[in-house]
Each structure stands twice: as C-alpha cells, then as structure tokens.
Amino acid sequence: MNLLDGKLVSAKIKEDIKNEASAFTAKSGRKPHLVAILVGNDGGSETYVASKMRNCELVGFESTNIRYHVDVTEDELIAKIKEINQDPNIDGLIVQLPLPKHIDPEKITETIDHRKDVDGFHPINLGRMQRNLPCFIPATPYGIMLMLEHYGIDTAGKKAVVVGRSNIVGSPMSILLARNSNPGNCTVTLTHSRTANLKEEVLAADIIVAAIGRKHFVTADMVKEDAIVIDVGINREESTETKSGFKLYGDVDFEEVSKKSSWITPVPGGVGLMTIVGLLKNTLEAAKGTVYPK
Numbered sequence: 001m002n003l004l005d006g007k008l009v010s011a012k013i014k015e016d017i018k019n020e021a022s023a024f025t026a027k028s029g030r031k032p033h034l035v036a037i038l039v040g041n042d043g044g045s046e047t048y049v050a051s052k053m054r055n056c057e058l059v060g061f062e063s064t065n066i067r068y069h070v071d072v073t074e075d076e077l078i079a080k081i082k083e084i085n086q087d088p089n090i091d092g093l094i095v096q097l098p099l100p101k102h103i104d105p106e107k108i109t110e111t112i113d114h115r116k117d118v119d120g121f122h123p124i125n126l127g128r129m130q131r132n133l134p135c136f137i138p139a140t141p142y143g144i145m146l147m148l149e150h151y152g153i154d155t156a157g158k159k160a161v162v163v164g165r166s167n168i169v170g171s172p173m174s175i176l177l178a179r180n181s182n183p184g185n186c187t188v189t190l191t192h193s194r195t196a197n198l199k200e201e202v203l204a205a206d207i208i209v210a211a212i213g214r215k216h217f218v219t220a221d222m223v224k225e226d227a228i229v230i231d232v233g234i235n236r237e238e239s240t241e242t243k244s245g246f247k248l249y250g251d252v253d254f255e256e257v258s259k260k261s262s263w264i265t266p267v268p269g270g271v272g273l274m275t276i277v278g279l280l281k282n283t284l285e286a287a288k289g290t291v292y293p294k
Helices: 006-028 043-058 074-085 105-111 123-130 139-150 170-178 198-203 271-288
Strands: 033-039 062-068 092-095 159-163 187-191 207-210 228-231 235-238 246-249
Touching (some): 006 043, 006 139, 006 271, 033 043, 033 074, 092 271, 123 170, 139 170, 159 198, 187 198
Parallel strands (some): 159 187, 159 207, 207 228
Antiparallel strands (some): 235 246
8 A cells, every 4th residue: 555645745746836936926026815715613614724824825825814704795705706806916716615504605606707716616617627728627636636646646548436526526526537638548437425336336446536525435345456545535523532622534444445555545634735735736827827818
C-alpha cells in the first residue's frame, strides 16, 4: 500500500502557487484576492472557511471573509454578490455551503460571475468543463487530478468507478477521468445509492472514487487487490478523543481497504487538503486572466 499524501502534495503545489502569486503581485501591484461569504454558524463551515483564509495568507493572497447572520435574506445576499461581481480588485468569490433553508443555493451559485466562480460550481463552468473548454474546475475534482498527476499514476485504459453523483464531486470527477488527457482516458462508471449491484460495480474498478457522504461505505469486500482508492468523504462525528470535540471519518474503511489497495488517500490528510489547492489555483488563474482573459 502506498499513501496518496495530500499533506505532502499540497505543500509542494502551494509553494509553486506562492511563487507565481509573488510574480503576479510584483507585476500588477496587487495580490490575488479571494472573498468568502459565510452565512450562519455551522461548525464545519467555520472550520473550512478559516482554513481557506489561512491558506490564502500562506501563499500571498489577499482574503476577505464576509459573515452574515443565519437570518440574512436571499435578496441581501444576492445584492452583495452582485456588488462583488463588479469589483475589479476581487478575483474569486465563494459562498460556503450549506446555506440556510430559506436561501436557494442554485440561485446563489448562478448569481456569482462565472469568471469569479473559483469553486467551479456555476453552470457555465460545468458546461465548459464537459466540453473540455477553459474553465474553473470544481476544486475537489481538480485537486484529485493534481494529486494523480503528482504521483505519476497511469490512469489510461483503467476502469474507474465513482461512487456518488453530486455536481460538486461525483459528476465532474467522472467527466475528468474520462477526458482524453493525462490523468484521464479511463472507462468510467458513475454509481450512486440506487445503483443495482453496486458492490459488484465497485469490485471491478481499478480506480475507486468514494464521494457518497457515508462513513466507511466502501468496505474491503468491495475492493479488488491493487485498486487505487480515493476517499472524498469527510464525515464528522462527536468525539472525546480530540481537542476539537469531533473526529473525521472517510467514506472508505481505511484500516481494512488499505491492506488491499495499491494507492489510497487518508482522511484526514488526503483529498481535503487538495481541495484547498484546487481553490487556490483557480483563484490565481482568475487573477492572471488565463482562463477568462480580462
């Protein structure tokens, strides 16, 4: 078993981003600027946004965290997004999910200017990704592809099974793995909770991407020898063992599956760190205007 070490890979890529950001700042007179909007006081969301802001500082970006009380109206939030869309000194904008039930996340996503949509969720970016056109790729799938590239893993001709069909991870991941690129050129099956014979589908995979949001959903009896296993799951449970009061578990039973896999990501320390890298790279490209020329 070899570890797909998100800590190691993200540190290397962040150093590259830091150097590029420094060159951009020297040339333009300003830093790449990411704005994150956080609504409410969800513990997980607070942690994720704080991590994103901290990483921006580490690579030489400017970052702004705009916070709203949970009872903010949808109209107020949309007005702020439109204001940010018009600000030439802001390169990237993310609105942290989940949002309160009275706010439509699809409407919010579509309000963000696709040229500042560094999360890669806007329909224009998703559509352009499907057509293999320049776009901002959703941060988690982007990070996974960067990890596979870093380790030089040969994916061509492999059977990949993605477990989970979300627009944030599963669906874009299936598109990226099937692309005529490196990494890519896989034969991809996109599965989900309603898939018939799901265990058999996963068992046939050379590459498994588990993104279904259920603790230890993928077990050792679902994984063939020497499979490559990528665990996207971040399932939080209360715990007295940690200072934070909670513990993270993946969608994969790491202890047992790691005995059979050739490569596997840990949780934590795997895909989550690469998601941050994907976001940072998108923000840098937004500032430089390489995806959507300014």
